[in-house]
Amino acid sequence: MYSEKVMDHFMNPRNVGEIENADGVGQVGNMKCGDIMKVYLKIENNIITDAKFKTFGCGAAVATSSMATELIKGKTVEEAEKLTNKAVLEALDGLPPAKIHCSVLAEEAIAAAIKDYKMKQGIDVSDMQTCQGCCGKCGETRE
C-alpha cells in the first residue's frame, strides 16, 4: 500500500514535537475528516531554522508531516511557501490515490504556520488563504 519511504517516515517520523515559543504555529484539518495536523516553526532572519509537528491521522498524514517539515528546514520563508503537495508526494515516492489529500494537508499546515508568523510580524496576510473545509475535498479537486 505505502512506499518504503512513507513507511520509514511513518515509523520513524522526523520532527515530532512542539517548539516552545514558536514563531509560527498552524493547525489544519478537523475531526470529521479524521486528520489534524499542527506545525510549529522557528524562524530566524527569514530562515526556517526548526520545524516540528503533531499529527492525528493515518499513516500517510504522519509521513507527509514528517517529510514536509524536513523539506522546509533551512529554507527561506518564501521557499517554504512555495512547497507544494506535489513536492511532498514526490519526496515520498507517491501515495495511494485515496491518500493524496494528506499531502495537501501538510502543504496547508505549513502555509497556516507561515501566515501565523507573518501576522505576528505585522505583515499583511489578507491575500493568503487557508483551508477550512474537509481536506479530502480539496485534495480531490487539486490533484
Place this chain on the structure above:
Amino acid sequence: MYSEKVMDHFMNPRNVGEIENADGVGQVGNMKCGDIMKVYLKIENNIITDAKFKTFGCGAAVATSSMATELIKGKTVEEAEKLTNKAVLEALDGLPPAKIHCSVLAEEAIAAAIKDYKMKQGIDVSDMQTCQGCCGKCGETRE
C-alpha cells in the same frame, strides 16, 4: 441419477423388438416430447403371451418400456390394463422427478396396444382413453 435397476433395464432391455402379426399394437408420445413408445402384444386366450417394444427416448423411457413389458407378460388382459405407472416405478426402484412422465408413457403405450387388440376383436372401446398430448404434461398432473 438412475437406480441400478433402471440402468440394468436400460443397458440390457428386455423385450426389444417387433412381433410379426401382433394381436395388438400401440404407439404413444410424439417428437415434440422427445419420447415415442411402441408396444406389440401377442394375446392368446386373453393371456398376454408375448410383449415387445420399440422406444425412442431417454434412459428412463427405455427402462420403463423394458420393465412394463416384463410385468405384463403372462398376465390376463384385465390385469395388464390395471398396470399403473406407479407399479412400473416401484419395480424400477423409482425415477428422478423429471422422469416420472416416462413411466406414464409405458402405462399408456400398453393401454393403447390393448385398445387396438380389443378393436380388432370387435369389443367396444369407446370408454377407453388414450393419451394424445405431450406426455410430460400428464405425468405432472398424475403424479
Place this chain on the structure above:
Amino acid sequence: MDRKLIYVDHAATTYIKPEVLEAMKPYLTELYGNPSSIYYLGRESKKAIDEARSQIARCLGAQPQEIYFTGSGTEADNWAIKGAAYANRKKGRHIITSAIEHHAVLEPVEFLRREGFEVTYLPVDQNGFVNPADLEKAIRPDTILVSIMYANNEIGTIQPIKELAGIAKNKGVIFHTDAVQAMGNIRVNVMDLGVDLLSMSAHKFYGPKGVGCLYVRKGVQLEGFMHGGAQERKKRAGTENVSGIVGMAAALKLAYENIDRYNEHLRKLSSRLIDKVFERIPHVRLNGDRHKRLPGNVNFSFEFIEGESLLLMLDMKGVQASSGSACTSGSLDPSHVLLAIGLPHEIAHGSLRITFGEKNTEEDVDYIVDCLEEIVAKLRQMSPLYEDFVKRNKG
C-alpha cells in the same frame, strides 16, 4: 517470511482449516465434472453438492431444499433483499433494516430505495442493540421485508433475532437475517429462530472465500437474482463452485461440532484482552456490549489517536488487526456503526477491532497488550489532540 505473525482479524476472514482443504481437494483435482452433466464425473459432483446441502441443512435445522448456494455472503444478502422486494412489490414497497447493517445489506437496500422503495432504518442503542418495540412500531401495512443482522461485524453485538423475527412473523412480513458473522460462533437454528431468509459466507468460519449460502424457508416468494441455467432448482444460475461448496459444508460441520469449546476459548482470550487493556491503558473504551457480543470480538476506541496509524504500527509488530474506520476503502468517513452507537467522530476514528480465532493463545493476548501500550503512547505523543487534552488538564 520469517516475521512474527499474530492474526487477530477473524471477522475479516479466516484461513481454510486443513481438514476442510482436504475435503475440497478431490474437487480441485480429479473429480472436476460439471454437476449438471449426467455422466459419471458429473454425477460425482452432483452427489458432492447434494451431500453438502444436506450437511448444511442438518446444521441449520432446515430442509435440504431450503439451502441455496451462492458465490459469497454478499450475493446471499443481495439475493435475499432484492429477491424478496421484487417478488413482493405488489403487496407494498416498504423495507425495514437497521442502521448498523453490513454494506452488503445497506447497499442493496439503497439500490431499492433509488428504485422507488421506501426504507426505515431502525436506530440502535449505545451498545448496538435494535429495540424490538421500534420494529413493532415501524412495520406498516405495506412493509414487505425486514432485514436485521444476527451479529455485528464491527462491535460483535448479537441481536435478539428470535424476538425480532417473531414480530415480523406476526405481521406477515418476511424476515431476513445476515448471519455472516454469527455462523460458526453461534449455534444457529432456523426453526428455532423463525427467520425466513438467512445469509452466510464460508470464509468467515474457516471455509474458502467466494462461496456463500442463502437459506430460504419453504414458501417464501423470492425473485431470482442470478438468472441463467437451471442450477439450484432453477433459482440460482451458474456452474456450481463444487470444491467451494464442499469446503463450506465441511467447515460448517466442524464449526458446529466444536462450537462450545471454541466459544469458551474465544471468550477467555477476549476477557483477558479487555481486562489487561483497561488495566494498562488510560482513555480507552470498549464498543458494544460487554456480554451479548460475539465471543471472539473486542472493539476498543483509544482516545486521541487515529485507527490506521495504530493498525500500521501493530502490523509492523506482526499483529494483524482491523480498524472500525473505513480508512482503506478510500472513504474519509468513520464507521457508520460507531457513529450509530453515538461515538463522536474523534473517538470513532480511533477504533481497533481484534477478533480472535482458533489458533490464538494467551501469549498472543499478552503480546498484543504490550504492543498496544507502547504504540498508543507513541501515537499520543504525536497527537495534537492529546497535547490539547494534557494542556487543558494542567490549566
Place this chain on the structure above:
Amino acid sequence: MDRKLIYVDHAATTYIKPEVLEAMKPYLTELYGNPSSIYYLGRESKKAIDEARSQIARCLGAQPQEIYFTGSGTEADNWAIKGAAYANRKKGRHIITSAIEHHAVLEPVEFLRREGFEVTYLPVDQNGFVNPADLEKAIRPDTILVSIMYANNEIGTIQPIKELAGIAKNKGVIFHTDAVQAMGNIRVNVMDLGVDLLSMSAHKFYGPKGVGCLYVRKGVQLEGFMHGGAQERKKRAGTENVSGIVGMAAALKLAYENIDRYNEHLRKLSSRLIDKVFERIPHVRLNGDRHKRLPGNVNFSFEFIEGESLLLMLDMKGVQASSGSACTSGSLDPSHVLLAIGLPHEIAHGSLRITFGEKNTEEDVDYIVDCLEEIVAKLRQMSPLYEDFVKRNKG
C-alpha cells in the same frame, strides 16, 4: 475407480491444470488475508489480485482498471446485461440479442423484458450465424444494448464479433459479448474487437469453478449488480475469491501462451472424429459450420435416436460427453440452439456434443468412433422411428 474415462466435455467444464492449482495453493493455505485489510496478510492478497488483474488485462489487450472479477460467467453476463440496461434506461429500453445465446444471457434479458424492456432476438442461419445486416436493421433509436455471444456453447459457431461490434459502435449502442466459450480457444483482444463488455468464466479454460470476469471498457455506464462493500473499485462487492482469481489469471496466461498449439491439437482431433463418423455411421449430420467453429467442438445429430440414451451408453463405456438437449434439467424441450438453426424436433433430440481438450488423443477419437458405431446401431434397433424409416424405404 478403475474404469476407463475419456473426458470429451470440455465445453461443460475443464479440470484445473496442475500449474494453475500450484499458483492457487498459497492463497488456499498460508496467504489467506482479506485483500481489503491493510496489514501484511491483506497486502499479500491485494498484490495477488492486482497481479492477476494486470495479467488478464495484458491477455485481453485491456487496461487493468477495465477488469472486474465476478463469481462466475453467469454473474458477468447478468451484471453486463442488467447493469447496462439499468444505467442507460433513460436513453431507451430496447435490447438486442440472438436466438442462440446461453441461458446466462437469455434469462437476464427475459427478466428485463418482464421489467418493461423490449427485446429483439436476432435469428441465425442454418449454421448458427447472426447476419450483421440483421443487426444493422434491428437497431432503433431507443436501443441501449446489443449482446451477442462470441462462440456458441453447443455448436461452436464463431460469430463475426468485430463486425457486429462495429455496427453497434457506429450507432452508439453498448455491445456485450459472452466470450465464455471463446476464451482459451481464441486469442481475444478487446481493442481489436471493439467490444464494450466481455464475459468469461475460468472453469472453461482449465481454471477453477466459481470465478469469472467482466471486461468493462472505460467510460461504459454500468449500474452495480453485486451491491455492498467497496471491493473492485466499488463496482462489485464481496470479499474476493483470491485463490480463484489467481487461478483464473494463471489459466488464462497458460491458455494464451499455448493457444496455437492447442488449436492445432483440437482441430486435428475434431477433423478425425468428423471424418470417421461420416465414414462409418449413416444418417448423421454435423451441426454448426464445418470451419468457423471452436476447434474442439463437434456436434452431431444421429437420426432416429435420442440424445440421453446415447450419452448414457457412452458413459457406460467411459466416454463423458454431452447432449444438445436439456434433458437433465428436467425440461422436455430440445435445445433452443438446434431449433434455432432449423433442425426438426426428432433430429434436435438426437444430438451429441463432443468437446475435446488438451489431454485427448487420436486413440480417444478412435475409441469414441467405435463406441458410437455400436451404440447408434443398438439404439436404432430399438427405435420405432428407425423401424418406420426402414419400412418406408422397403415399401
